[in-house]
Amino acid sequence: xxxxTDVLWYKDAIIYQVHVRTFHDxxxxxxxxxxxxxxxxxxxxxxxxxxIWLMPFFPSPLRDDGYDIADYHSVHPSxxxxxxxRKLLDAAHERGIRVIIEMVLNHTxxxxxxxxxxxxxxxxxxxxxxxxxxxxxxxxxARIIFLDTEASNWAWDPIxxxxxxxxxxxxxxxxxWDNPAxxxxxxxxxxxxxxMGVDAFRLDAVPYLVEREGxxxxxxxxxxxxxxxxxRKLDEQFAGRMLLAEANQWPADLRPYFGEGDEFHMAFHFPxxxxxxxxxxxxxxxxxxxxxxxxxxxPSSCQWSLFLRNHDELTLEMVTDMERDxxxxxxxxxxxxxxxxxxxxxxxxxxxxxxxRIELMNGMLMSLPGTPIIYYGDEIGMGDNINLGDRNGVRxxxxxxxxxxxxxxxAEPQHLYAPLIQDxxxxxxxxxxxxxxxxxxxxxxxxxRIITVRKSTGVFGRGxxxxxxxxxxxxxxxxxxxxxxxxxxxxxxxxxxQAVELDLRRYKGNILIEMFGNNIFPxxxxxxxxxxxxxxxxxxxxxxxx
Amino acid sequence: MEDETFLTDDFxxxxxxxxxxxxxxxxPTHNNAKTVGSVVQTIRSGILRGFPxxxxxxxxxxxxxxxxxxxxxxxxxxxxxxxxxNLNALRTLHSISTTYAxxxxxxxxxxxxxxxxxxLRAKACIVIxxxxxxxxxxxxxxxxxxxxxxxxxxxxxxxxxQKFDGxxxxxxxxxxxxxxxxxxxxxxxxxxxxxxxxxxxxxxAQNGWNESGNGAGIELRFTLAAITGGCRICQxxxxxxxxxxxxxxxxxxxxxQTVGVLFSKLxxxxxxxxxVSGSRPVPTIGxxxxxxxxxxxxxxxxxxxxFSTGVAELExxxxxxxxxxxxxxxxxIARLGxxxxxxxxxxxxxxxxxxxxxxxxxVISRDHIIQALAPLFRGRVFTFLMENRSASANEIENxxxxxxxxxxxxxxxxxxxxxxxx
Numbered sequence: 001x002x003x004x005t006d007v008l009w010y011k012d013a014i015i016y017q018v019h020v021r022t023f024h025d026x027x028x029x030x031x032x033x034x035x036x037x038x039x040x041x042x043x044x045x046x047x048x049x050x051x052i053w054l055m056p057f058f059p060s061p062l063r064d065d066g067y068d069i070a071d072y073h074s075v076h077p078s079x080x081x082x083x084x085x086r087k088l089l090d091a092a093h094e095r096g097i098r099v100i101i102e103m104v105l106n107h108t109x110x111x112x113x114x115x116x117x118x119x120x121x122x123x124x125x126x127x128x129x130x131x132x133x134x135x136x137x138x139x140x141x142a143r144i145i146f147l148d149t150e151a152s153n154w155a156w157d158p159i160x161x162x163x164x165x166x167x168x169x170x171x172x173x174x175x176x177w178d179n180p181a182x183x184x185x186x187x188x189x190x191x192x193x194x195x196m197g198v199d200a201f202r203l204d205a206v207p208y209l210v211e212r213e214g215x216x217x218x219x220x221x222x223x224x225x226x227x228x229x230x231x232r233k234l235d236e237q238f239a240g241r242m243l244l245a246e247a248n249q250w251p252a253d254l255r256p257y258f259g260e261g262d263e264f265h266m267a268f269h270f271p272x273x274x275x276x277x278x279x280x281x282x283x284x285x286x287x288x289x290x291x292x293x294x295x296x297x298x299p300s301s302c303q304w305s306l307f308l309r310n311h312d313e314l315t316l317e318m319v320t321d322m323e324r325d326x327x328x329x330x331x332x333x334x335x336x337x338x339x340x341x342x343x344x345x346x347x348x349x350x351x352x353x354x355x356x357r358i359e360l361m362n363g364m365l366m367s368l369p370g371t372p373i374i375y376y377g378d379e380i381g382m383g384d385n386i387n388l389g390d391r392n393g394v395r396x397x398x399x400x401x402x403x404x405x406x407x408x409x410x411a412e413p414q415h416l417y418a419p420l421i422q423d424x425x426x427x428x429x430x431x432x433x434x435x436x437x438x439x440x441x442x443x444x445x446x447x448x449r450i451i452t453v454r455k456s457t458g459v460f461g462r463g464x465x466x467x468x469x470x471x472x473x474x475x476x477x478x479x480x481x482x483x484x485x486x487x488x489x490x491x492x493x494x495x496x497x498q499a500v501e502l503d504l505r506r507y508k509g510n511i512l513i514e515m516f517g518n519n520i521f522p523x524x525x526x527x528x529x530x531x532x533x534x535x536x537x538x539x540x541x542x543x544x545x546x
Numbered sequence: 547m548e549d550e551t552f553l554t555d556d557f558x559x560x561x562x563x564x565x566x567x568x569x570x571x572x573x574p575t576h577n578n579a580k581t582v583g584s585v586v587q588t589i590r591s592g593i594l595r596g597f598p599x600x601x602x603x604x605x606x607x608x609x610x611x612x613x614x615x616x617x618x619x620x621x622x623x624x625x626x627x628x629x630x631x632n633l634n635a636l637r638t639l640h641s642i643s644t645t646y647a648x649x650x651x652x653x654x655x656x657x658x659x660x661x662x663x664x665x666l667r668a669k670a671c672i673v674i675x676x677x678x679x680x681x682x683x684x685x686x687x688x689x690x691x692x693x694x695x696x697x698x699x700x701x702x703x704x705x706x707x708q709k710f711d712g713x714x715x716x717x718x719x720x721x722x723x724x725x726x727x728x729x730x731x732x733x734x735x736x737x738x739x740x741x742x743x744x745x746x747x748x749x750x751a752q753n754g755w756n757e758s759g760n761g762a763g764i765e766l767r768f769t770l771a772a773i774t775g776g777c778r779i780c781q782x783x784x785x786x787x788x789x790x791x792x793x794x795x796x797x798x799x800x801x802x803q804t805v806g807v808l809f810s811k812l813x814x815x816x817x818x819x820x821x822v823s824g825s826r827p828v829p830t831i832g833x834x835x836x837x838x839x840x841x842x843x844x845x846x847x848x849x850x851x852x853f854s855t856g857v858a859e860l861e862x863x864x865x866x867x868x869x870x871x872x873x874x875x876x877x878x879i880a881r882l883g884x885x886x887x888x889x890x891x892x893x894x895x896x897x898x899x900x901x902x903x904x905x906x907x908x909v910i911s912r913d914h915i916i917q918a919l920a921p922l923f924r925g926r927v928f929t930f931l932m933e934n935r936s937a938s939a940n941e942i943e944n945x946x947x948x949x950x951x952x953x954x955x956x957x958x959x960x961x962x963x964x965x966x967x968x
Contacts, residue, residue: 284636284638286635286636286637293626322598472562473625473640474565
């Protein structure tokens with residue numbers, strides 16, 4: 001299946017997020033690798049996704065799971081070789097699957113040769129590739145992101161006897177993007193991978209590229225200038241490739257990252273995700289509709305990226321204090337479940353393994369405006385292990401079967417990069433791909449089905465959205481429209497059956513066709529359209545005038 | 547479940563949209579536009595402060611207001627259609643209104659609220675007076691929390707009142723309910739109160755809604771139903787209750803919906819109250835009572851004149867209601883000058899008990915019996931005012947306590963005359 005040639009391909013994409021290390025181990029060393037991932041591309045194709053997002057796979061001391069890059073031009077030896085990566089890329093493209101790779105622009109590992117050289121002498125030519133200071137008093141307006149581990153954004157370098165700036169861990173010094181040489185070098189890095197054929201970058205931590213005194217050092221105009229410059233080069237030399245922004249910000253602050261369609265193609269909608277969980281627990285659509293009301297229009301070529309869970313904690317930075325307290329109490333009653341300002345749990349455990357709620361959340365993920373991202377393993381309802389440190393509890397090996405090491409690796413279990421999930425509910429004997437493939441009603445089968453239905457129309461990826469506001473606040477209903485096509489989505493956020501009356505008068509004469517079963521529902525008339533929904537049930541209806 | 551056909555289709559549709567709730571605030575209204583706006587704003591603040599996570603609804607049962615009262619109530623809804631008013635609220639807050647049939651009446655309003663509470667399976671409910679100009683957000687928590695968190699079935703309010711406010715309460719209702727039912731509830735006729743779903747549903751099912759006219763005095767029936775039903779009752783201090791000036795002509799209607807209700811309930815509750823001796827306090831959160839000693843203008847002379855006139859003009863009525871000795875004593879004090887006038891506690895208690903027994907026997911029209919009590923109550927109030935005009939809060943409270951004990955001491959007399967007239 002060839003890749004489609006549409007430059008807006010990302011609008012129709014369904015992205016699968018995976019860490020090479022976690023997916024499949026082909027050489028029996030206990031660590032997932034590129035050949036292993038390649039072997040599982042058929043599985044991903046069958047699932048229906050058409051893009052994979054690979055987390056950092058570069059050489060790294062792995063003190064931040066690869067987000068501490070020590071070499072931008074190679075791959076970590078544990079995952080294979082550059083040639084292995086090229087093979088994966090080709091194999092994915094053959095299956096119509098695009099490949100998005102991670103690119104960390106903001107910082108490097110302190111083991112990166114650039115930093116080693118920069119710290120070696122104040123006079124070294126690379127000294128100015130990082131941000132140095134004689135004092136740790138500068139940029140006081142910048143918040144500390146990893147509150148649980150870092151006390152300051154400055155770290156003392158005993159070698160060069162000065163402080164260096166880091167917005168994340170202290171072993172991740174920030175690059176100095178005010179330095180033209182850094183800008184040039186980082187574009188060369190991106191070009192290296194684009195030349196190889198990668199389809200897109202997920203650019204990590206982009207709000208923090210530039211620092212300025214008297215600001216919070218986030219979202220600065222200078223940062224946008226840099227990003228626009230990267231985009232211009234991308235368009236000029238690699239048309240059809242895509243940039244995805246990781247900027248955990250409020251919608252209004254995110255909007256500039258799209259520019260006038262000349263900065264990022266896509267950006268994660270961070271504030272929406274916790275509010276979907278909140279709306280579900282409150283049984284109230286208000287948190288969801290409110291944040292989407294506050295979400296500004298974006299240029300027509302741009303797209304939001306939506307997700308339920310990812311490799312990080314369920315971030316609660318973009319919520320109010322009251323909302324955060326509520327989320328903690330509802331979803332992370334136990335302290336070890338909490339990390340930084342978030343909750344380090346997977347989708348299924350967050351939802352108490354309630355199939356109906358898992359389906360509803362995925363239903364919203366697939367039908368709200370944006371491109372959905374599925375975190376590996378969530379399609380089968382994998383669990384987590386909160387006893388593992390940092391965010392490693394949601395990065396355990398993929399559960400392929402109930403056999404040896406869950407089919408992930410033939411290594412001795414003690415050699416696996418992380419222990420398998422083994423508890424009775426989420427352990428691999430109970431939750432795995434093989435058994436779910438054999439069950440017609442498994443979550444995996446259901447995920448395949450919803451992806452198929454989503455892909456049956458362009459309206460979800462490209463259509464407009466209009467919220468209906470039925471008086472029953474437990475019902476989240478919206479119309480998605482694209483050209484002459486209209487789809488009505490009705491979600492019951494409540495754990496009890498609900499009746500709802502929808503004002504569809506302007507569609508009088510249309511019949512509703514339920515998209516999963518293709519069954520016809522009554523024609524829309526003058527009266528409010530009455531629907532009843534079971535607990536956590538949702539409908540997708542295609543409106544059709546007959 | 548009680549027959550809910552008295553609820554309109556439109557109201558049922560609104561209830562369906564609200565769905566199950568944790569907290570329900572009932573607001574009976576009838577042309578209360580002057581005060582209800584601030585009351586309902588305060589209710590909303592109270593919910594947001596005290597119960598931000600709970601599913602809540604404000605239910606307005608309106609008696610057909612023509613001054614825009616329902617619109618003021620529904621205007622405080624919090625939803626995603628009016629994002630500017632969201633006040634950092636976690637969830638939707640419905641504020642809905644319905645007009646009940648048959649005109650204004652607290653019974654119909656409470657019935658509507660109780661039915662809504664049952665249909666919505668509200669865990670804790672409160673009723674707030676639309677005239678409570680001094681309501682504070684804490685009132686909402688103070689009434690709800692004992693139900694929602696501590697498992698009480700009824701929360702009666704206590705207030706900070708002017709020393710001569712609520713004289714019917716202090717001189718008759720409180721001491722008589724206390725003596726007869728054995729439970730010390732200061733405000734048995736409650737302007738505001740909280741109740742559990744359990745109590746609400748039981749009362750909805752058991753109360754004779756069609757026999758109780760327009761349901762005047764329903765709040766007192768509710769309290770007595772809680773007591774006789776063995777419910778867990780507590781009191782909760784709310785704050786200062788505004789003094790509402792009443793016209794003299796208002797006394798008889800007030801007596802009907804309070805004393806009249808109490809007397810009629812005594813009949814059906816005889817097996818309960820006749821076996822009770824003494825009284826017990828109920829758990830009270832905050833002060834049991836607080837008095838303000840601000841001077842109040844009371845026309846004492848007029849009170850005594852109305853007493854004396856009443857005793858003279860209604861002699862034949864009194865002779866059919868009261869014992870000869872009581873009539874004789876009333877006639878004696880009616881002749882006394884202002885300084886000597888003394889309607890003693892003992893005489894007052896005997897009077898009230900004899901009225902209650904006469905009411906039970908219907909020696910004359912029951913409404914006439916209630917009307918006849920009015921001048922005597924004024925005489926008792928005159929004495930109370932005179933006794934307490936310079937008293938401290940403690941002294942006033944001691945006097946009220948003394949009256950209560952007198953009601954308890956003479957209770958056997960009531961049982962005796964009650965039985966003798968059977």
